[in-house]
Amino acid sequence: MAVNVTIKSKGLFKKELKIEDVILENMRYGIMDENFRLDENKIGEYTVIFNNNHICRGYEINLKKGEINLSMPLPTSYEDICFFYEYIKTICEKMHTKTFIREEEETTFDNIDSFIESDSKASEGALEKIKENLDNGEYANMYIFGAINPIAIGKKELSRIGNDTKKLGELMHELQSMDVYYAAPRVYKKPDETLFGVYTLTENIPSVLPYKACVFMNNDLKVEEWNIGFVIDGKLFGVISYENFIDSVNKDKEYDTEHFIISLSKKEMKDLLKKYKIEL
Numbered sequence: 001m002a003v004n005v006t007i008k009s010k011g012l013f014k015k016e017l018k019i020e021d022v023i024l025e026n027m028r029y030g031i032m033d034e035n036f037r038l039d040e041n042k043i044g045e046y047t048v049i050f051n052n053n054h055i056c057r058g059y060e061i062n063l064k065k066g067e068i069n070l071s072m073p074l075p076t077s078y079e080d081i082c083f084f085y086e087y088i089k090t091i092c093e094k095m096h097t098k099t100f101i102r103e104e105e106e107t108t109f110d111n112i113d114s115f116i117e118s119d120s121k122a123s124e125g126a127l128e129k130i131k132e133n134l135d136n137g138e139y140a141n142m143y144i145f146g147a148i149n150p151i152a153i154g155k156k157e158l159s160r161i162g163n164d165t166k167k168l169g170e171l172m173h174e175l176q177s178m179d180v181y182y183a184a185p186r187v188y189k190k191p192d193e194t195l196f197g198v199y200t201l202t203e204n205i206p207s208v209l210p211y212k213a214c215v216f217m218n219n220d221l222k223v224e225e226w227n228i229g230f231v232i233d234g235k236l237f238g239v240i241s242y243e244n245f246i247d248s249v250n251k252d253k254e255y256d257t258e259h260f261i262i263s264l265s266k267k268e269m270k271d272l273l274k275k276y277k278i279e280l
Contacts, residue, residue, distance in 0.1 A: 001074045001126060003119055005088060005102050009066040009095040017063040019043055022091055028052050028147075029061075035184035035216050038148045050147035055176040056080040056169045058147030059087075068095070073145070075123035075130075077169025084119075085112045120165055127163040134158060141257050143217075146172050149182040149208075150216070154257030180261055181207045187215060187223060188280075196225040196280070198239065203232050206263040208255045213242045227278065230269040237269065240276035248272060 023029055029049045030040035038048060050058030056077040062069040068091060072084045088100055089109055099106050102115065133139050134155055141154040151157075151172060161167045185197040197215065201207055213226035226242035253261040264272075 001122065003072045003074065003084075003103065003115075005070045005072075005100055007068045007070070007088065007091050007095055007100045008097065010097040016065050017068065019047065019061075019063065021094070022061065022063070022068065023049065024087070024090065026052050033184075036145050036150050037182055037184060048147055051080070051083050054079045054083065054169060054173055055147055056172040057145065059084060066095075072119070074119065075126035075144070075165065075168065076119075077123075077172065078120055078165040079169045081116055081119045081123070081165070085116060088112075123165045123168070124163040127158075127161065127165070127168065131158050131163070144168075144172070146176050148176040151175055152256040152258035156257055175256065178255075178261075179206065180255075181205055183207050183209050184216065185213065185226070187221065194224045195222065196227065197223045197242075198280075199226075199228045199242065200231055200236070201228060201262070201264060201269075203230070203266045203269060204263055206261055208259045208261055210259050211246065211251065212258070227280070230264070230273060232266050232269055238273040238277045239280055240272055240278060244276040245272065248276075 019029060027049055028040060029043070029047055030038045031042045031044040031047055033039050046060045046062060048058050049061050050056070054077070057073050057080060059073075060071040070084070070088070072080070089112070092098060092100055092109075099108050101107070130142050130153060133142065141152050143150045144153055145151075153161075157171060161171060181202070183199050183201070185199045187195050187197045189195055197213060199209060199213065201209070209228075213223075215221045215223055227239045228242050228245045229236050229239045231237065249262055249264070251260040251262070255261050
């Protein structure tokens, strides 16, 4: 579910817009990699932009000659919704127009308050639906794709959020503003055609890792074996099985319902490798 907006320049000479023309102070941008993590300062067909002072889900932007297309995913936070329409007003002024197209209907700034209200209600309804799906066991957890990385939402997170879009924004900003590395695996093929996955952990770098290894959003990829590699002094020093890793480390610092935060020293890595090192 998303809200789609198009802004067209009313100026006589329509120039080719660049991302620098529409990025305001305290905004950041990038594209999503295959694991839905932000690859910052890159531009693609669908570029993500967001307010760095309130990191929630952000918006997709597509630039054309004399035209900007914006998409805001729902559910999102009340702050993201308000910023979306303030951003639209600012871009309209830059493009010398007082109208924009929302969901294929041309409209004016006079309707913004009602749009904020309807988008907030839609977000509240979507959060209620997530709670319903978790309560009835249809899903164990659900993901909300943030501007920087995905967030796994379980019953614990929902007990904090409820259907309050402001609390959703607080949680999303809290997690995505952490100075941590959100790890994702690489999958390789063995000579016998079976697949194995490898996460990497760098010494003294706080990293977000899953309690259970998996290929994100790809249930068709059958990975037979999971491992984790330790990077020491800038080089891959060795690999152990992910199962041995999970059984051996402290996982008390929770990130979200499916992930924890961990940082290992060089000595801790070498001790694990001495005990469990495998050859790939």
